[in-house]
């Protein structure tokens with residue numbers, strides 16, 4: 001699948017320290033890089049209601065990680081999927097009287113535009129689930145052959161004697177090692193996030209769907225020995241990560257609403273397929289962005305869309321700055337005031353950088369690097385720039401090169417083009 005144009009990334013003298021991130025699985029602050037090249041798998045959108053502020057916060061956060069990793073001397077191999085087939089997409093298409101493929105195409109195009117406007121560096125590989133389905137069939141058959149997965153009769157399938165296929169979570173001794181939820185905690189969110197705990201014939205209520213036999217009116221693909229049907233959600237990310245990056249990946253990224261079941265399950269599937277004892281060196285999660293007291297989500301429909309703000313003439317750099325002003329690890333509420341503050345901050349920075357000199361900026365660049373290398377502490381990075389700008393505006397400065405150095409650092413490290 002086509003991604004979007006890569007923004008120019010200026011060179012900045014020096015380099016960031018080794019980046020450390022808070023790993024959800026261990027709870028520890030760990031180095032994001034475990035070798036020279038860093039492999040990064042970030043879950044992509046399910047293409048409808050794109051691109052709301054929650055999506056944008058997530059992709060800007062992992063864009064920041066990619067930028068500071070490159071700046072610290074690590075090439076990054078970045079892969080992202082698109083869940084362009086799944087129940088929620090089919091349900092939304094149904095609700096809006098659209099063909100699900102048209103809905104996906106329209107929303108992916110909008111997402112590309114928004115990512116481009118927000119100066120998000122595209123993944124090296126951008127894979128749709130639909131185009132990748134042929135690569136899921138073999139691995140699912142292998143999971144069955146190796147005893148990790150089993151068939152459940154599907155009496156409502158369109159073909160007599162058809163079966164769905166489920167992953168047996170009781171076979172995985174490390175199940176729960178990502179979310180650290182107990183069974184009750186898992187059961188609390190499993191159903192609302194795509195699980196089917198009450199499905200007849202499953203060995204364990206938390207077992208996850210790997211392959212769904214064709215039902216009347218649903219799209220279907222050739223599943224070879226699995227029969228005609230379509231893949232489950234979690235196996236998609238496990239297979240794409242395995243095929244395009246290898247398991248373990250260095251970093252698995254996503255929002256905190258993916259910790260369970262999605263990253264727990266894709267980790268279980270990926271470890272079973274690869275034989276690796278871990279799915280990722282670290283799991284990094286973006287806190288939930290809300291609006292008016294509730295998580296911004298499609299089901300609630302309380303969405304602030306990047307494209308709508310852009311259409312109203314809001315500078316995408318102000319949107320990005322508003323997102324960077326909040327630490328990625330915390331949940332937070334989007335307010336219009338935050339956008340106004342970000343616009344004001346951008347104006348102040350632009351004015352301070354427009355002079356033909358300024359205070360020496362080397363320390364400011366070091367402070368930005370140190371903040372981002374410390375679990376992507378973007379609020380602290382922005383405060384360093386605020387200090388330089390207020391000094392430049394109040395006392396001026398005699399370093400003619402300072403605005404250029406700092407302007408390039410803002411672009412390369414924060415993705416903020418002045």
Ligand SMILES: Nc1ncnc2c1ncn2[C@@H]1O[C@H](COS(=O)(=O)NC(=O)[C@@H](N)CS)[C@@H](O)[C@H]1O
Nearest residue numbers: 043044045046054055058083254255288289296
């Ligand atoms: N309100 C929110 N705040 C922060 N991140 C969010 C919010 N809503 C969704 N996200 C994140 O945005 C990304 C895309 O979400 S999504 O469109 O629902 N798609 C999916 O979760 C799957 N396609 C992942 S394979 C996910 O990482 C999700 O955790």
Ligand SMILES: [Zn+2]
Nearest residue numbers: 043044237262
């Ligand atoms: Zn995913």
